[in-house]
Amino acid sequence: MVPLTLVISLVCLPYLTPVGSSYSPISGDCLRSKGPRFSPSPRWPDSPATAGGSSQLVFTCTVNTTLTPSFNVTWIKDGEVIKPSDRALFEMDDQVLKIWPLMDTDGGNYTCTITDNEGLTCSYSGFETVVPYDPENAPVIVATSPVNGVKVVSLGDSIQISCTMTDGSSGMLFTQRIWTRNGSELDDTSHYYWDSLDHPDGRKELVLNITNVTSEDLGEYTCVAKNNFGRDNKTITLQQFQPGTGFKLTTWQIAVIAVGGFVTIAMATVAIVIIRIRRKKEHIEWPPLDPEKYDVPGYQLEYDVFISYSSEDEDWVKNKLFKELLSMGYNINIDFKDFVPGMAIAENVMDSIYKSRKTIVLMSKNFLRSMWGQFELQQAHNKAIAQRKDVLILIKYDKCKVPGKLMGKTFLDWTDETIQPHFWQRLKDAIGDPVNYAEINQLPVAEDQLPVTDDQLPVVGDQLPVAGDQLPVRKQDDKNSEENKVEKENQNNQKKDVDNVQLRQKKKRQKMDESEGMNEEELEGIRISQEEKMQLII
Known part of the structure; x- marks a missing residue:
């Protein structure tokens, strides 16, 4: 029991x-x-x-x-x-x-x-x-809304006022946060109700909401924060707006508005300037080409393709594009492999474009902002017009704006994920099969393929001797005569091209001989001038 x-x-x-x-x-x-x-x-x-x-x-x-x-x-x-x-x-x-x-x-x-x-x-x-008592653990009210401590309202409005404080507690004590009106503590009701908000920096904000403001609500509202270490308070005055009197701005409010307006105008001006500079950089302009007057330099083809790109896109070009084209068997001309040290950049670019059957342009925002990118694109574009051949292949690498001069051309869009599975096959189709130009350029011309002169033409025996004006005239003979004339003109042009090539090769050798004694700093300083560039363009 x-x-x-x-x-x-x-x-x-x-x-x-x-x-x-x-x-x-x-x-x-x-x-x-x-x-x-x-x-x-x-x-x-x-x-x-x-x-x-x-x-x-x-x-x-x-x-x-x-x-x-x-x-x-x-x-x-x-x-x-x-x-x-x-x-x-x-x-x-x-x-x-x-x-x-x-x-x-x-x-x-x-x-x-x-x-x-x-x-x-x-x-x-x-x-x-x-x-022990520690003043630093007492709460401190650091901000109020409105900041000037005066809230002007119209009767019937629903408004908010708030105060933000540091809790001040060391973790052992509770901080009490309340609102008082004209010295009396407010209860949390439907007319007066508040929210407690936690800020990321650890501060607390006590928001007082007043619905349907009446004349009895006008007066002083005090935000109080207290714990055993101490207390702090801030007062906000609720005033009624008087129609016809207007709202008078204080000196600091006028200063804030003035500074804010100035900063806004300055930021807008800077933004407009930056946008115009970017648009200008992305907008390609060059003088229109006259095919009748444009002198196409004489070169022998040595490469399947030349890659033109911005140095800022070098990682993708080296590790992706260059390796894929090599695996396809193409002979590639690219700056880090084929540009001759000591030679002007513009001359290296010209050699690369005219010695290559195709030119790939990696179109990107970086490329459009590059002066040399625009120059390379212009030369490839001019070659296409002058030779009337489709030598330009455009690859859109990022979300850039295609220049107006190239809007009519088809390009490969690397940014389109639906195209990427077929991207490399389409690029191969655009370039064509690899060509061994080393063998082609070294092959001698067979004697039976050399052009035939007039004194070597066969003479039909049964027509001798016959006066020249009595010789039979055939349409086929006229055609052969025209072909011989064209062939002869082509031979002259070919000889002229060979002379030009030899002259350029001689200049290259001279440049290479001069560069052997230069250090890296001297080589880095060799650049084409604006006058040289314009001469090459025109």
């Missing part, structure tokens, strides 16, 4: 536990249904408390005077009896103990003991923590 005293203890335990504290033991005769009783339960202050300032410790042990009309209360801290002093005050027949002002040493275990006339006792003990 369960002892009666244990049942009574379990039933009475909730009523003996102090409010605002965790469970603390009750001791004495009251646990054995004898002696005095607490009624209501003892009350201990919230823990931790802060030393200094206005904080104080208030302990309450109220005696049930109905059961125990005569009693004596003793207060003990850490085993020592507390006696009245300047800092220890007793009230209500010693049932209430107040300690103020607080010191760091006031923390410890506090016990109140009730003793009746028969010497029976009932005691309650609880531990109280006191932390």
Whole structure:
């Protein structure tokens, strides 16, 4: 059978536990249904408390005077009896103990003991923590909205005002945040309601919403933040807008508006200039080509393709495009492999374009901003017009704007994922099969393929001697005569081209001989002038 005293203890335990504290033991005769009783339960202050300032410790042990009309209360801290002093005050027949002002040493275990006339006792003990005062842990209101502390409203409006604060708590203390109006604390209702917002930097914002503003809502609203370390507050005044009086801007508001307007205009101007510069760089202009006057340089083809690109796109060109074309068997002309050191860049570009059967242009934003990219594109474009051949292959590498001069040409779009599976086959079809130009340029011309002169033409015996004006005239003979004339003209042009090639090769050798004695800094400084460039273009 369960002892009666244990049942009574379990039933009475909730009523003996102090409010605002965790469970603390009750001791004495009251646990054995004898002696005095607490009624209501003892009350201990919230823990931790802060030393200094206005904080104080208030302990309450109220005696049930109905059961125990005569009693004596003793207060003990850490085993020592507390006696009245300047800092220890007793009230209500010693049932209430107040300690103020607080010191760091006031923390410890506090016990109140009730003793009746028969010497029976009932005691309650609880531990109280006191932390040192630190002004930095007091909350601070750092901003309000509106910033000038004045909100002008019209009756019937729904408005918001707010204050932002640093919590100020070291993590042990709770910071209370409230709004007051004309000195009285506001309740959170449908007319006045607030939101608490957490900022990423750890600050707290307390927003007060007022719906359907009336004349009674006008006045001063104070945002209050406080904890045991201290408090801070800021006041915002709600004023009614007066029609006809206008709204008068303060000096700082006028200054802010002026500075903001100036900054906005400056930023807009800079943005317009940048956009125009970019458009100008991306817009390609060169003088129109006159095919009748354009002198096509004489070269022998040595490469299948020349790759023109921006140095900023070099990674994709080297690691992707160049390797893929090599695997297809093409003989490729590209700057890092074939440009002659010491030779002007423009001359290297001209040689590469006219010695290559096709020119691939990697069209990108970087390419369109490059002066040399535009020059290479112009030369390839001019070659296509002058020779009336489709020598230009365009690859769109990024989301760039295709120049107007090239809008009519078909290009391969690398940015289109649906095209990429077929991209390399389409590029191969555009270039054609690889050609071994080294063998072609070294083959001698067979004698039976040399052009035949007039004195070597066969003469039909049965027509001799016949006067020249009596020779039969045939359409086929006229045709052969025209072909011979064209062939002869082609031979003259070919000889002229060979002479030009030899002259350019001689210049190259001279340039290479000159560059052998130069260091890298001298080689890097060799560039074509604007006048040379225009001569090459025109």
